[in-house]
Amino acid sequence: MANKTRILFCNCTYAQVVPKSTKEGVLRKLCESEAAFDAVADLCEMSARRDPALQRFAQAGPLKIAACFPRAVKWLFAAGRAPLNRQWTEVVNMRTESVDAAAGALATEAVTSNLPDDHKPPMAGSENRTEA
Amino acid sequence: MSLEESRSLRVVVYEGEGSAPLEAQARYDTMAALLQEGYSVTRTDGRQAVSPDDRTSLLVMGRFGSDGPPTFEGADEARAVSVMEIGDRDPESITELVRGRRDEIDGFDHGAWKPWFPVIDYDRCTNCMQCLSFCLFGVYGVDGENRLQVQNNDSCKTNCPACSRVCPEAAIMFPKYRSGPINGDRVSSTDLKREKMKIDISSLLGGDVYQMLRDRSEKAKSRFSKERNPDKALNERKKCLTKLAQSGDIPDEVLMSLPAPDEIQRRAEEAAAKADKARAAAMGNAD
Numbered sequence: 001m002a003n004k005t006r007i008l009f010c011n012c013t014y015a016q017v018v019p020k021s022t023k024e025g026v027l028r029k030l031c032e033s034e035a036a037f038d039a040v041a042d043l044c045e046m047s048a049r050r051d052p053a054l055q056r057f058a059q060a061g062p063l064k065i066a067a068c069f070p071r072a073v074k075w076l077f078a079a080g081r082a083p084l085n086r087q088w089t090e091v092v093n094m095r096t097e098s099v100d101a102a103a104g105a106l107a108t109e110a111v112t113s114n115l116p117d118d119h120k121p122p123m124a125g126s127e128n129r130t131e132a
Numbered sequence: 133m134s135l136e137e138s139r140s141l142r143v144v145v146y147e148g149e150g151s152a153p154l155e156a157q158a159r160y161d162t163m164a165a166l167l168q169e170g171y172s173v174t175r176t177d178g179r180q181a182v183s184p185d186d187r188t189s190l191l192v193m194g195r196f197g198s199d200g201p202p203t204f205e206g207a208d209e210a211r212a213v214s215v216m217e218i219g220d221r222d223p224e225s226i227t228e229l230v231r232g233r234r235d236e237i238d239g240f241d242h243g244a245w246k247p248w249f250p251v252i253d254y255d256r257c258t259n260c261m262q263c264l265s266f267c268l269f270g271v272y273g274v275d276g277e278n279r280l281q282v283q284n285n286d287s288c289k290t291n292c293p294a295c296s297r298v299c300p301e302a303a304i305m306f307p308k309y310r311s312g313p314i315n316g317d318r319v320s321s322t323d324l325k326r327e328k329m330k331i332d333i334s335s336l337l338g339g340d341v342y343q344m345l346r347d348r349s350e351k352a353k354s355r356f357s358k359e360r361n362p363d364k365a366l367n368e369r370k371k372c373l374t375k376l377a378q379s380g381d382i383p384d385e386v387l388m389s390l391p392a393p394d395e396i397q398r399r400a401e402e403a404a405a406k407a408d409k410a411r412a413a414a415m416g417n418a419d
Contacts, residue, residue, distance in 0.1 A: 011167040014246050015308035031160035036177050039163055041170040044247035044307055048285045049135045053172060053188060072307040072316025075251045079282065116255060124260035125415050
């Protein structure tokens with residue numbers, strides 16, 4: 001089952017920005033399912049520590065991440081030297097989604113890629129600089 | 133030991149062949165307790181490889197019963213894999229055992245540092261170095277190609293998002309911040325206008341946020357020296373700090389920890405010089 005979509009759950013342990021009821025509800029539903037999954041205490045901490053486990057997640061094929069905003073998750077992994085593959089990755093935002101919506105998205109095998117597109121902005125001072 | 137050098141312990145809840153599965157409630161209680169303590173936890177049915185990474189030790193736990201645990205590939209001292217029978221233990225005693233294992237391997241003490249630091253959105257960053265010249269705490273630097281980077285994330289002041297306020301492109305995120313776009317939410321055109329407006333406001337305040345801080349600090353100092361009633365002086369200080377906090381969204385704790393005005397000036401000049409040098413070098417690279 002090498003290409004089976006993996007699930008990564010972030011508990012955002014060191015902040016209260018993800019509603020407690022949402023993260024507890026999503027974790028409970030994962031535990032009630034038969035799914036194998038990875039749960040981490042805090043992706044921010046792992047990114048700051050450049051934890052090599054981030055590379056394991058980023059390189060293991062299709063991945064669903066239950067965490068926060070896709071833009072933040074994309075650059076947290078990049079800062080942790082583990083850039084995510086845009087085609088393989090779906091971020092489920094527990095700051096905005098309900099328990100049922102988040103758990104439902106994790107339970108689906110197909111990955112709906114939703115990381116922001118890569119974009120190279122003009123550098124400050126360059127002649128081609130344009131307003132955003 | 134730096135954050136990057138620290139070693140972590142990952143717990144694997146093994147429910148595959150050779151182990152009886154946990155009840156859903158026990159599984160949830162155990163995982164929630166371990167996550168709260170800062171550990172990473174993998175639940176596996178044995179069909180996935182759970183090999184450790186560099187700097188990661190594995191603790192495989194399960195209900196292995198009287199036959200004992202199965203043999204795990206790579207489970208030896210060299211690969212830092214250990215196995216634990218949990219039987220009917222409650223989450224607290226499991227957590228206690230895991231803590232003991234963490235101490236044995238001198239693992240990272242999770243929770244000692246709140247992970248608050250800037251995360252750069254390089255899809256937006258234009259390398260203007262405003263953040264580098266703004267930050268007094270040496271959080272920012274440049275890489276070998278003179279590209280802005282976060283170099284000392286543990287030097288960042290907890291809950292202070294001030295550098296993101298000076299970024300004209302809303303490219304600096306603090307994922308644990310309460311609102312967008314600083315928390316990583318999409319950047320709208322309204323957000324961008326607001327970010328640019330904040331720069332204008334800082335210009336109106338004298339063109340230099342730190343000059344404003346210095347002026348306020350000097351005024352406050354002079355007020356305090358004239359003020360003989362300590363309660364009134366304290367109230368005045370609180371009022372002054374509240375105004376500053378509101379204008380820059382800087383937490384009181386950070387303002388209270390700012391160094392003396394002349395030290396602020398020295399660090400601001402140092403940061404500005406660092407930014408100027410990086411900007412010049414980056415422009416040189418671009419030519």
